[in-house]
Amino acid sequence: MNDSVFHRLYDEYHQDVFQFLIYLVKNRHISEDLMHEVYIRVFRAYDRFEGKSSEKTWLFSIAKNVAIDHFRKTTVRKKHSSEFFDWETQQLVSKERIPEEVAELNEDKILLYTTLDECTGDQKMVILMRFFQDLSIAETADVLGWTEGKVKTTQHRAIKSLREKMNAKEGGAVNAE
Amino acid sequence: MPNNKWDDDNIENLLRDFPTIRDNRTKEEVYSRLDQKTIVKKRPKPWLPLLVAALAFVTISFLVASILNQNGIDSASMFEMQDGERYEDKAGDASTSIMEEGASEEGNDRMQESEAVEESAPSISQNENSQAARTGLYEEELAGYTLFTIGLTENAMVIPVGFLIPEEQIADDFGQKIPNSVDLYNQYASQIDEQGLGFNEYHPYLGRLSMENGIVKHVLPNDHQYDLASASYNVYISSLQETFNDAESIVVQNEDGTPANFNQVGPLEPIKPAVGNMAYYAYTTTAGETFLVPGYNMPHATATDAIKALNAPPSDLLQNTIPETSKYAVTETSSLVTVQFTGQFDFGSIEEAEGVRMLESLALTAKAFGKDVQLENTVQMEWNGFDLSQPLPIPVVPNGAAWHIK
Numbered sequence: 353m354n355d356s357v358f359h360r361l362y363d364e365y366h367q368d369v370f371q372f373l374i375y376l377v378k379n380r381h382i383s384e385d386l387m388h389e390v391y392i393r394v395f396r397a398y399d400r401f402e403g404k405s406s407e408k409t410w411l412f413s414i415a416k417n418v419a420i421d422h423f424r425k426t427t428v429r430k431k432h433s434s435e436f437f438d439w440e441t442q443q444l445v446s447k448e449r450i451p452e453e454v455a456e457l458n459e460d461k462i463l464l465y466t467t468l469d470e471c472t473g474d475q476k477m478v479i480l481m482r483f484f485q486d487l488s489i490a491e492t493a494d495v496l497g498w499t500e501g502k503v504k505t506t507q508h509r510a511i512k513s514l515r516e517k518m519n520a521k522e523g524g525a526v527n528a529e
Numbered sequence: 530m531p532n533n534k535w536d537d538d539n540i541e542n543l544l545r546d547f548p549t550i551r552d553n554r555t556k557e558e559v560y561s562r563l564d565q566k567t568i569v570k571k572r573p574k575p576w577l578p579l580l581v582a583a584l585a586f587v588t589i590s591f592l593v594a595s596i597l598n599q600n601g602i603d604s605a606s607m608f609e610m611q612d613g614e615r616y617e618d619k620a621g622d623a624s625t626s627i628m629e630e631g632a633s634e635e636g637n638d639r640m641q642e643s644e645a646v647e648e649s650a651p652s653i654s655q656n657e658n659s660q661a662a663r664t665g666l667y668e669e670e671l672a673g674y675t676l677f678t679i680g681l682t683e684n685a686m687v688i689p690v691g692f693l694i695p696e697e698q699i700a701d702d703f704g705q706k707i708p709n710s711v712d713l714y715n716q717y718a719s720q721i722d723e724q725g726l727g728f729n730e731y732h733p734y735l736g737r738l739s740m741e742n743g744i745v746k747h748v749l750p751n752d753h754q755y756d757l758a759s760a761s762y763n764v765y766i767s768s769l770q771e772t773f774n775d776a777e778s779i780v781v782q783n784e785d786g787t788p789a790n791f792n793q794v795g796p797l798e799p800i801k802p803a804v805g806n807m808a809y810y811a812y813t814t815t816a817g818e819t820f821l822v823p824g825y826n827m828p829h830a831t832a833t834d835a836i837k838a839l840n841a842p843p844s845d846l847l848q849n850t851i852p853e854t855s856k857y858a859v860t861e862t863s864s865l866v867t868v869q870f871t872g873q874f875d876f877g878s879i880e881e882a883e884g885v886r887m888l889e890s891l892a893l894t895a896k897a898f899g900k901d902v903q904l905e906n907t908v909q910m911e912w913n914g915f916d917l918s919q920p921l922p923i924p925v926v927p928n929g930a931a932w933h934i935k
Contacts, residue, residue, distance in 0.1 A: 358563075362556050370552040387552065391563055397817060421815055453550045464543055483544035511537050518535040 357398065358391070365408060368485060369415045375484050376419050376476075378451055389418045409494040412487070416477065416495060423473075467517050475510035482507055663914075664821060665889050665924025666691045675699045677713040678926055679721070680771030681728040685760040686812055686846060687767035688728070688820045691926030692717075710773045711740035718772075727816035731768070743777040745769075745802075749789050756791040766800060767825050774802045808835040809893040809927060810847035811886055819882070821890055821927040822847070823897065832866045832898035833859040839890060850890035852879060865920060866895045869905040876912045885913060892921040 369390060374383040393414050401410060449455075454465050468476050474496075481487045481495060482503075489507075493500045552559070666676065674693035681688050694717070699708065702716055718732040736749040747769070749755070755765040769779050778799040781789040788796040807823040814820070824843050829835035836859045840851035851857070856871035868891065876884045888904075895902035901920035910918050 355560075358560060359556070362559065366556075366559070367549075367551050371550045374550050375547075384552065384554065387559070388562060391559075393817070417815065451550060453548050457548070461543060461547065464540065465547070479544060483541065484547055486545075511540055514540050515535050515537060518540065519533055522534050 358395075361391075361394065361407070361411070365411050368408075369411055372412065372415055372480060372485050373419060374451055375480055377422060378449065380451065382422070386415070386418050386422055389421075390415050393418065405494045406491070409487075409491050412481070412485070412491075412495040413497070420473075463521065464514065464518065467514055467521070470517055471510055471513050474506050475513060478503060478506045479510050479514075663885055663889065663924075664928050665893070666693065666926040666929030667922055668925055670929075671925065675708065675713070676925065677717055678710070678772060678774060679714065679718060679732065680768030681721075681723060681726070682731045682764050682768060683728045683814045684846065685764055686822060687764055687771055687825065688812060688814075688822050689771040689927050690820075691929045693929070709740050710775045711738050711745055714738060714772060727814050727818055731764070740773075740776065744799075745773045745776040745779040747779065747781045747789075748784060749781060750784065753789075762791055762794070763825065769800060770802050776802045778802065805897050806830075806835070807894070807897050808838050808843075809850070809890040809897070810839070810843060811850050811890070812847055819848075819886070821850070821886065821893060823893075823927075832861050832895055832900050832902075835894045835898065836866060836868060836891060836902070839887075839894065850883075850887045852883075852887075861900065864900055866898075866900050866902040867905060868902060870907065873906050873908050874904070875908040877908070881913060888915055888921055889924055889927070892923045893927055895921075896923045 366387070370383060370387050373386050373390075374380060377383055377386065390411070394411065397414075401407070405413070450462065450465060454462060457465075468479060471479070477496065478492060481492045482489075487495065489500050489503050492498075493503045496503070498506075670693065673696055675696065676691050677694055678689060678691045681690050694713075702708075703712065706712070708716070714733070715738060718734075721732060723730050723732060734747065735753050735755075736747060738748075739746050754761065756762050769781075773779055779802060780799045781797045783789050788798075790796050806828040807825065808827070808829060809821050809823055811819050812822045824838075824847060827843055829838065840849050840853050840855055840857075842849050855874060857874075858869045858871065860867045860869070879887075891902045891904075901923070903920045904917050907917050910916075915921060
């Protein structure tokens with residue numbers, strides 16, 4: 353691993369991976385820290401990278417693991433408790449305020465973004481990868497270590513869940529008026 | 530008014546229309562932070578004795594082992610630390626060496642240096658023998674050392690790790706006394722930088738530990754949380770079993786001497802230390818290091834059953850150590866388990882680390898039933914220091930690390 357590899361990885365993927373992280377954890381400083389951790393892990397494992405997956409999906413899979421570790425650490429976990437953190441079934445909710453860039457969007461988008469927190473971790477991950485990062489089904493499957501079928505099913509359930517939650521909220525808002 | 534403003538297309542279109550969020554830092558800023566970390570981390574933490582720096586080698590060792598495997602070179606899971614400041618790579622492989630502090634060329638292998646320093650491992654050197662890829666500790670390696678085993682944890686999994694402490698260090702810490710597992714634990718456990726090694730912060734246990742007549746007594750404070758959930762309870766019990774495996778039994782008591790009451794099981798019965806009748810699988814931590822661990826709470830009736838189970842993952846957390854495609858028959862006598870591959874097994878067809886892991890998991894699994902294990906129908910009769918015409922050597926501890934302190 354040398355400097356030129358860092359420069360290449362940065363040029364090709366840095367902004368995409370950063371965007372993925374900030375949409376997930378909502379906070380710019382935390383995203384910078386996590387990005388740093390991504391590089392550390394990439395450098396650690398770079399010589400072992402076999403090219404079975406693309407460099408892009410490999411980087412995203414590392415970023416995904418880094419983010420999950422972040423959520424695991426910030427989930428209430430007392431020092432001597434080692435309860436397993438199942439990111440797929442638990443929600444990946446950051447307590448941070450929404451990013452500035454999202455706060456400037458229209459109400460519908462803000463509502464949609466915040467409703468994502470109510471989805472399960474696997475659904476949120478798939479939505480971010482498929483729609484925010486524009487990864488293909490195959491790429492998403494590669495990042496998550498799933499089958500393409502599981503990605504499709506999870507995406508379908510995520511959209512359905514978002515639709516139901518959004519309509520419920522919209523209905524509540526209308527009724528309240 | 531119907532609540533159907535949102536449909537799938539509507540949502541999908543909106544999701545596709547979120548703005549790009551960029552990292553505003555320059556490439557140089559990002560890079561310099563990585564580089565800065567190197568400089569900062571070169572200074573050892575003042576409260577960490579050299580011992581703990583050496584412990585960090587567990588992580589590094591597995592890392593380097595994996596890197597070396599990529600290059601087709603025997604790799605080591607055991608390293609020697611020459612002193613607190615300086616390291617040299619005995620293997621002489623520049624691509625895998627961790628550079629000597631202050632001597633690395635600017636811009637050369639910076640990332641690798643960064644990684645080494647981040648792990649608080651000032652320098653490491655590779656064990657150059659032909660058995661370097663082994664992860665376990667073997668009897669012949671114990672001469673001149675005292676073995677300190679401890680059950681470290683990650684993701685509610687307990688990983689047994691053994692450290693070889695030089696006799697000189699033991700003499701300094703204990704004088705003429707021969708320390709038992711509790712003595713070793715009380716002396717060293719609190720100094721282990723578990724997080725730095727890639728594990729969860731778990732040790733030392735709350736309360737007081739003592740050992741008398743072979744019985745370990747753990748007196749717990751009232752507010753302990755080892756029974757917070759079944760996972761907590763299982764980790765607690767398994768880690769006790771792995772850490773005090775020289776004890777006849779382990780009793781857990783309240784301050785008043787009564788058996789500790791656990792939510793999941795009520796008053797705790799004395800615990801038997803030895804982890805027996807289980808198969809040994811591979812477990813990869815979040816940090817990417819792979820260890821051998823017993824399939825806790827999944828006992829098998831016979832060694833044959835346990836070894837037959839090794840080519841299929843028993844859970845999402847554990848990985849099989851024999852390739853799923855490998856077919857084999859298992860027979861056993863009162864002292865020997867024989868694994869006969871249906872088709873010739875070629876160790877050249879799998880990665881070196883996987884091959885070693887397979888052999889060590891077979892030996893450890895057979896050992897869990899008090900038996901040896903021997904392979905039949907392998908392409909190689911001798912591979913990577915293993916004489917496959919004989920029963921496999923049995924590791925004393927599944928995962929090992931060593932340190933030398935001057």
